[in-house]
Amino acid sequence: MQGKILVVYYSLEGNTRLIAETISKEISSDILEIKPKKSIDPHSKMRYFIGGKQAITKEKPEILPYDINPEDYDVLFIGTPVWAWTFSPAIRSFFANTDLKGKKIALFSCNGGGNGKTFKNMKEQLEGNEFLGEIEFKDPLKNDTKENIERAKKWCNSICK
Numbered sequence: 001m002q003g004k005i006l007v008v009y010y011s012l013e014g015n016t017r018l019i020a021e022t023i024s025k026e027i028s029s030d031i032l033e034i035k036p037k038k039s040i041d042p043h044s045k046m047r048y049f050i051g052g053k054q055a056i057t058k059e060k061p062e063i064l065p066y067d068i069n070p071e072d073y074d075v076l077f078i079g080t081p082v083w084a085w086t087f088s089p090a091i092r093s094f095f096a097n098t099d100l101k102g103k104k105i106a107l108f109s110c111n112g113g114g115n116g117k118t119f120k121n122m123k124e125q126l127e128g129n130e131f132l133g134e135i136e137f138k139d140p141l142k143n144d145t146k147e148n149i150e151r152a153k154k155w156c157n158s159i160c161k
């Protein structure tokens with residue numbers, strides 16, 4: 001695979017971070033973590049309510065500035081946790097902040113059991129790009145962590161070959 005590669009992700013509880021870091025290390029790419037200005041407490045029981053509402057109402061929370069330009073890359077791996085059967089609000093903010101067109105894009109997600117419309121909804125936001133693949137993981141920090149790391153490595157290598 002020719003070109004510059006970037007892994008972009010948001011993670012509240014670390015699952016998507018684990019996969020994002022695994023992929024980035026495996027293919028030696030740059031990595032960008034999207035961070036909301038006002039973060040939700042990952043230990044609070046309220047997180048489902050607060051985050052779920054944000055996702056359902058398609059909020060775009062303010063995110064911290066970052067100093068790399070995703071538009072400079074040819075291939076982007078974009079990762080999100082599933083919130084209320086779709087992608088996370090921080091990733092919605094990321095999409096609003098960038099104009100990705102003519103890129104090669106691979107999508108990954110972490111969920112607690114159901115991916116819902118996550119990839120379909122992300123692709124709608126990413127019209128005008130080519131999709132190379134998609135993969136979901138079920139809470140990889142809790143379930144079969146080693147196997148999931150291997151699965152992530154295999155997957156990103158198959159995309160980048």
Ligand SMILES: Cc1cc2nc3c(=O)[nH]c(=O)nc-3n(C[C@H](O)[C@H](O)[C@H](O)COP(=O)(O)O)c2cc1C
Nearest residue numbers: 011012013014015016051081084085110112113114
């Ligand atoms: C606000 C919120 C909403 C969630 N909604 C879903 C859902 O609709 N379906 C699902 O399978 N898991 C859901 N989950 C579980 C997460 O997707 C799952 O635990 C994921 O691995 C978390 O990724 P992270 O550790 O990168 O934040 C939700 C979690 C939160 C905090």
